[in-house]
Amino acid sequence: MGFAVTVGGRRVECDADQSLLDACLRAGLWMPNSCNQGTCGTCKLQVVGGEVDHRDSPFDTLTAEERAAGMALACQARPVSDVEVGGAGDRATHPLRDLTATVLEVADIARDTRRVLLGLPEPLAFSAGQYVELVVPGSGARRQYSLANTADEDKVLELHVRRVPGGVATDGWLFGGLAVGDEVEATGPLGDFHLPPESDDDGGPMVLVGGGTGLAPLVGIARTALARHPSREVLLYHGVRGAADLYDLDRFAELAEEHAGFRFVPVLSEEPAAGRRSGFPTDAFVEDVPSARGWSGWLSGPPAMVEAGVKAFKRRRMAPRHIHREKFTPADALG
């Protein structure tokens, strides 16, 4: 049974077991969203009419006071009547879609790290930096993987996957039986970790810090940014444990050749190697950049690295509204 959800004057159909966010995004109606698991609070909205079931909304993210005041998390709330919500919903977005993709390539590119290429029957509209959710066959579990693509690479999705020993999605599937030609069920695109629209992008300097396979969305974002403004300054830090975890070095060397303002800086935290920076990538940034005023910053990786990055950027006086972070729990923390 379905209900009507009204957002900013637009009506959207929403099933009783469908989240408000899912219904809006499928209808091409933009709504702020990041983690899609109730933990970040980005999609918090005001229910101005009708009732919702908060389902698994954590009390940390949506307090009892907020519930009493009619707030809800769009990614968790299900309608129990026709619903009207305030705010948001006045911008177009790439519609959320269910996808059936075909595995085109599985390649081991670094220690416990694979690149998976998924072919789509028709192009997917997304912004570089967004992610898709894969359905793990047989388990019903879903895992989020960022796209390393630019928006015009819309028929072959590139995912970077890190193995988690015993993980249901990795050892049990992506590092297990996955083979070229397999069909994969997915939903996407999701998330708000992407560049501003081209008209709002002034070509200012950027620093991107990725930890492990958190590098993936930055690969799409950095290439998009350089395509828009070929001579802009772009610093890409890749934090890993050791040299064996590095990948795509040729790709970045090529990018640096084409763009004088681009620099790729791998930083090894645990296994030092000759000719490589060691320590944490956010510390390397603090050493390298005396002032980040007017810069934008992009962080994707383990939560501790993201937190350290926010501090490092602010220490170099980057304006907080220009600090972007991928907020979903990295898939490798879930297995």
Next chain:
Amino acid sequence: MTTTEKPDLSWLDDVTMSELERNPYRTYERLRAEAPLAFVPVLGSYVASTAEVCREVATSPDFEGVITPAGGRTFGHPAIIGVNGDIHADLRSMVEPALQPVEVDRWIDDLVRPIARRYLEQFENDGQAELVSQFCEPVSVRALGDLLGLQSVDSDKLREWFAKLNRSFTNAAMTEDGEFANPEGFREGDEAKAEIRAIVDPLIDRWIVEPDDSAISHWLHDGMPPGQTRDREYIYPTIYVYLLGAMQEPGHGMASTLVGLFSRPEQLEQVVDDPVLIPRAISEGMRWTSPIWSATARISTKPVTVAGVDIPAGTPVMLSYGSANHDTGVYEAPSTYDLHRPPLPHLAFGAGSHACAGIYFANHVMRIAMEELFEAIPNLERDTREGVDFWGWGFRGPTSLHVTWEV
């Protein structure tokens, strides 16, 4: 009060003005507990100290606005905060059009953001600053000064004026005979007013013949028959109200909010990271240290009983909003700054027909200034080598706020 026994309030005889100005909270905490409506000898007036009694008196049909004696001595008549009936209605209709939310929204960003930027540019690369005098007060007075039409008066002069008017307005100590205990205390306010007249009179002369879009020009002309303007003597007391409270308090509010946030580093970080939280941070800052701490009053229009106390007609009652906002009956641990406390209403902007007309304007001046501050200096830290002193009973805020940051 359910008991017939009157509390022994003889301890109030020992309360002094300088003690209240240094720290009024101890005295008012005891007043709230023992006598939420009490006669305080040093002030020569009844005082309402709890949230409930302040709200009751501020909104009661049995009370109307009155200016405190020292306030009246400073501003003269008819100041908007101390008049009622037709004159009050006319003065509110004079000041309110420019302060309506839809009107403020039209220009507030273009007015305040460049001002905040300009002051920040003067010190943002220094690595240290004293924010009250270098940022909070200058942004506050420049924004309002430009709105009023006082572009030709520099910010330091506007700051000097509000400080002198403040000390005169809150020179509240009374003798037992109902005389001002410290008449000398009005002299610097009188000097400031003479200077204000010397500078503003020629502007008024010009606005009378050449109206422009400044607020004071509108005050002269709006709602008047063609060819006539409001008499300047009629609007000067309200100009003084602006040059004191409206000039000073957004600066106080910002500085108090910042001190509060520095007391909760994790909350400061949240606000810096997410500027959407700034309005909430300001609201809690205004509750925590209410800038207009005890500067407004009401007077009974007939015999009434308030908080168990019978008072005759014509009795003034001072409204201690700064105390009401620390009422433990309403707020848990009220002396703690807490961004995340339940967002209950507070009385920092007053209540009833004399509630602040500039709520929307002031809140947005503070918001925009703090947005620009955190944007320019996201790594702001309090300079712990310096203490923070608050001062004031009528009006209250930090006297200085030293900060450092890495450059």
